[in-house]
Amino acid sequence: xxxxxxxxxxxxxxxxxxxxxxxxxxxxxxxxxxxxxxxxxxxxxxxxxxxxxxxxxxxxxxxxxxxxxxxxxxxxxxxxxxxxxxxxxxxxxxxxxxxxxxxxxxxxxxxxxxxxxxxxxxxxxxxxxxxxxxxxxxxxxxxxxxxxxxxxxxxxxxxxxxxxxxxxxxxxxxxxxxxxxxxxxxxxxxxxxxxxxxxxxxxxxxxxxxxxxxxxxxxxxxxxxxxxxxxxxxxxxxxxxxxxxxxxxxxxxxxxxxxxxxxxxxxxxxxxxxxxxxxxxxxxxxxxxxxxxxxxxxxxxxxxxxxxxxxxxxxxxxxxxxxxxxxxxxxxxxxxxxxxxxxxxxxxxxxxxxxxxxxxxxxxxxxxxxxxxxxxxxxxxxxxxxxxxxxxxxxxxxxxxxxxxxxxxxxxxxxxxxxxxxxxxxxxxxxxxxxxxxxxxxxxxxxxxxxxxxxxxxxxxxxxxxxxxxxxxxxxx
Numbered sequence: 464x465x466x467x468x469x470x471x472x473x474x475x476x477x478x479x480x481x482x483x484x485x486x487x488x489x490x491x492x493x494x495x496x497x498x499x500x501x502x503x504x505x506x507x508x509x510x511x512x513x514x515x516x517x518x519x520x521x522x523x524x525x526x527x528x529x530x531x532x533x534x535x536x537x538x539x540x541x542x543x544x545x546x547x548x549x550x551x552x553x554x555x556x557x558x559x560x561x562x563x564x565x566x567x568x569x570x571x572x573x574x575x576x577x578x579x580x581x582x583x584x585x586x587x588x589x590x591x592x593x594x595x596x597x598x599x600x601x602x603x604x605x606x607x608x609x610x611x612x613x614x615x616x617x618x619x620x621x622x623x624x625x626x627x628x629x630x631x632x633x634x635x636x637x638x639x640x641x642x643x644x645x646x647x648x649x650x651x652x653x654x655x656x657x658x659x660x661x662x663x664x665x666x667x668x669x670x671x672x673x674x675x676x677x678x679x680x681x682x683x684x685x686x687x688x689x690x691x692x693x694x695x696x697x698x699x700x701x702x703x704x705x706x707x708x709x710x711x712x713x714x715x716x717x718x719x720x721x722x723x724x725x726x727x728x729x730x731x732x733x734x735x736x737x738x739x740x741x742x743x744x745x746x747x748x749x750x751x752x753x754x755x756x757x758x759x760x761x762x763x764x765x766x767x768x769x770x771x772x773x774x775x776x777x778x779x780x781x782x783x784x785x786x787x788x789x790x791x792x793x794x795x796x797x798x799x800x801x802x803x804x805x806x807x808x809x810x811x812x813x814x815x816x817x818x819x820x821x822x823x824x825x826x827x828x829x830x831x832x833x834x835x836x837x838x839x840x841x842x843x844x845x846x847x848x849x850x851x852x853x854x855x856x857x858x859x860x861x862x863x864x865x866x867x868x869x870x871x872x873x874x875x876x877x878x879x880x881x882x883x884x885x886x887x888x889x890x891x892x893x894x895x896x897x898x899x900x901x902x903x904x905x906x907x908x909x910x911x912x913x914x915x916x917x918x919x920x921x922x923x924x925x926x927x928x929x930x931x932x933x934x935x936x937x938x939x940x
Contacts, residue, residue: 526699530642531654533701536596536625537571538694540646541580541603541617543588568645568694569593569617570703571626572733576601576619579733580693581708582608585615589920590901593619596652602902604910605917607736611675611744612728612811613708616736620873620904627695630702632681632725635659643685643707643721645694657685657721664722665804668709673839675744679808680722681705687721696723705729731812740913743814743845745836747786747821748779753802754791762789765827768801769793772823778841784834786823793829794822810836816843848916850909855940856883861907862896870927872898874906889936891924898926915940 499505543565567584571577578593585591591603601619608615635641639659647653661682669676681696687707696705705723712718735742752758754769762771769791775781786792794800795809796819813819815838822831837843852859858880867875875896881887897905900914901923915922924936 525640527640527642527654527656530697530699530701531644534627534642534644534695534697534703535652535654537627538596538644538646538652539569539571539578540594540649540651541567541569541578541584541693542592542594543567543585544590544592545588566646566649566690567692568690568707570693570695570706571624572629572703574622574624574626576621576624577606577733577737578603578617578619579706579729580615580617581706582610582613582615584693585617586610589918590903591617593617594651602904604903604914606913607740607742608917609732609736609742611669611671611742612677612724612732613669614706614724614729614732614736616733627697627701627703629726629730630698630700630704632704632727635662635681635698635704637661640699641683641685641704642697642699643683643687643691643694643723644697645687645691645707647686647688647690649690653691655686657683660684660720662725663802663804663808665802666709666711666722675746675839677728677804677807677811679725679728679804680708681725683721683723684719685721686717688717689715691721703729725808728808728811735814739845739847740916741846741848744811744838745813745815745817745819746779746839747781747810747834748776748837748841749781749786750774750776751792751803751806764791764824766791766793766824769824770800770803770806780834780837781821784821784832786821786832786834787825790823790825792821792823794820794831796820797822814845816845848912851912852879852908854911854915855885857881857886857891859897859908859911866896866929870896870898870929870931872896872927874898874904874910875926876905876908876911885939889938891934891936891938892928894929895934896926896928897924900924 569578569580572579585605593601593603603617603619606616606618637659641659643655664680664682665678669678687710691707694707695703696707698704704726706729707723709722710717711720732742750773751770752773754771756767758771759767772788772790775786775788792800798809800806813836815836818833818835820831821834835843857878859876860879862875862877875898878893878895881893903914905911918940922938922940924938927933
């Protein structure tokens with residue numbers, strides 16, 4: 464009897480379990496053929512009261528949204544091509560051959576088309592193409608370069624462009640959040656975040672035969688990779704504080720350390736290239752090294768930081784100011800100087816002829832003097848490239864605006880005389896108005912000089928004769 468009761472209990476329990484299981488399955492897994500037709504609608508109904516993404520309540524000082532939105536349209540993709548540049552056989556066919564290519568980034572710094580990038584992005588390029596964030600394309604002219612700071616200035620013919628406002632790189636501090644914007648691996652408008660790791664870093668990557676290179680990089684841990692070069696480093700206000708230039712890596716890709724040229728130096732170099740086509744470097748005329756504990760002990764110095772003067776050049780700004788070998792420079796223009804890279808940056812912000820305050824320690828006593836900077840040639844004057852009207856066998860001149868308008872051109876340069884056999888062999892004739900060189904628009908003779916300064920090998924000239932006849936010529940430059 465008891466055995467029969469036990470079997471009955473087991474059967475009842477099993478049936479009850481089956482019924483409950485079926486109800487559970489129906490409730491939580493549904494029956495075949497759902498009663499709704501929109502997954503999104505189902506999600507919304509199930510997530511009623513779900514808290515919104517925390518990005519909408521980012522603490523002050525960590526909101527990257529506004530800065531990223533503000534700056535991406537002002538950062539461009541730069542594509543460069545190299546070669547073949549030899550028109551000795553068939554100019555037009557060779558010009559149309561597929562050249563080798565490279566790419567990097569750039570930052571729009573004026574509404575009328577001036578762009579800053581790295582010198583190494585455009586160095587030796589035959590053609591430079593700028594691709595905007597909205598995929599507009601322009602051929603750019605190279606206004607000037609400065610290998611000593613790894614900077615270059617480009618110009619495209621465009622108006623009303625979004626540009627990045629200059630910030631103040633002197634005020635940023637280690638630990639501050641920054642964004643890096645560029646085109647790594649040809650991925651347009653990539654934004655990465657990091658903090659400022661250090662300032663005034665010298666990583667010994669720039670070389671100059673006269674030892675005039677300036678390395679005072681902002682170090683960050685924002686991810687920067689090949690293609691980011693020339694891109695923007697910005698603060699959370701969206702202001703430009705640096706131009707990304709290098710990474711410390713053993714495999715060619717990002718490994719945690721990236722370096723940017725501070726905008727305090729960028730501003731000065733860009734203005735020099737804009738006005739003169741070349742950098743105007745003011746120099747003290749000294750050979751220097753960092754002071755550390757070992758140097759301080761060997762030279763019996765009273766400080767462990769600063770810049771030791773090893774040698775003073777004859778008739779230099781430093782000699783005229785009374786600075787001597789063995790002095791330790793600890794300040795420039797009231798700013799504390801702890802290293803060679805800091806001194807180089809603060810001096811490099813100034814042109815020849817500018818007077819700066821130099822604070823130094825000699826025999827334990829601190830003194831300050833005024834030094835009037837000179838250029839590498841020992842002069843206190845600035846230089847400007849001569850405008851040439853004789854371009855190696857052809858005479859050129861500016862074209863009056865009325866004539867340009869009749870040809871529907873915004874700028875151009877007229878061939879005044881064809882003298883050399885090289886030019887005559889191209890078929891080009893007197894009166895031809897050069898409107899484009901390698902697809903880059905030409906404004907005037909000075910502009911043409913600047914364009915040709917960076918050309919070598921073959922160039923392609925496009926333009927019009929007075930009657931409106933179009934001409935295209937390949938020239939070995």
